[in-house]
Amino acid sequence: MDNHNQLPQSLTSRLFHGENNLFQLAAITIITFVLMSALKFDTFFTMRNMTSMSFLFPELGIFAVGMGIAMLTGGIDLSVVGVANLSSILVGFMFIRFFPAEASPAVAALFIASMIVLAILIGALCGCLNGILISVFQVPPMLATLGTMQLFTGISIVITNGQAVVGYPPQYSAIGNGSIGPVAIPLLIFIVILVLFSIASRRTVFGVNLYLIGTNLKAAVFAGLQVKKQLTAAYMLVGALAGIAGIIISSRTNAAKADYGSSYILQSVLVVVLGGVKPTGGKGTVLGIFLAVLALQFLSSGFNMLRFSNFAKEFVWGAFLLVIMVINYYTNERRKT
Secondary structure, three states, rough: OOOHHHHHHHHHHHHHHHOOHHHHHHHHHHHHHHHHHHHHHHHOOOOHHHHHHHHHHHHHHHHHHHHEEEEOOOOOOOOOOOOOHHHHHHHHHHHHOOOOOOOHHHHHHHHHHHHHHHHHHHHHHHHHHHHHHHHHHOOOHHHHHHHHHHHHHHHHHHHOOOOOOEEOOOHHHHHHHHHEOOEEHHHHHHHHHHHHHHHHHHHHHHHHHHHHHHOOOOHHHHHHHHHHHHHHHHHHHHHHHHHHHHHHHHHHEEEOOOOOOOOOHHHHHHHHOOOOOOOOOOOOOOHHHHHHHHHHHHHHHHHHHHOOOOOHHHHHHHHHHHHHHHHHHHHHHHHHH
């Protein structure tokens, strides 16, 4: 009985307070901020730029948290952007078809709240499909989510004929462009998600089980965990987060399209790996993901101000990801010896 109780505690302690390179990641984040500030002090190190970034990086951060959940289990979810776009497109059709032209503030708020719930449910259903393919039919996560990515994107293209969906009510834009006091609403949503996921990871059986599954799937099965249900629930959670990200993106841009945010897939994988989540599962921290998102946003904002081309940025993200994985490999090998 004592050994059973000590296992989750010792595992959680190791995962959140042990070998996570958080100091190294914090140093990278600070160095990136200082470097970009030095290169473009008059435009980067300004309140206007800081405010602008607070509206932008939560989208990537939410995708990264979802990707992190999938990778903690030893999997991956390449369909998150497709799920986000499909959710926001379907919500857009609902707004166009059913939103009252002269709705009172109360009615508008209620309708928008119901659309947020709808987007989350759509995302969860898409994630459920991923979870069933992976856990029940034993399809490798990369292949399963690559297929559903094409499926969800294809559905979005068919129902929109490849065109952007516009016509969201002005009240809806407050989600992606509004603020409460000096704090951007997207940033508040991102912080709430981080806090909830941190609590769930440390304090709930479900959260600890995700780490156990990622650490050793066979051991988790022999330990009596309902692995199929756990994996399905995990991918449903990833899909729900993608639905939230879709809401933020569509409300910020006042539009939705099948190919929005395609670069977020690579960037979210980069953030998760940079943040210390082990690609094979079983290790990672919320704080690491948060710091990695900040570092990447500082770098991206600086690149924009230095007028790097989008092609150059894609090259940098890919090269950066490869370098980080190689460094992590040699670091882990050194620790083993």
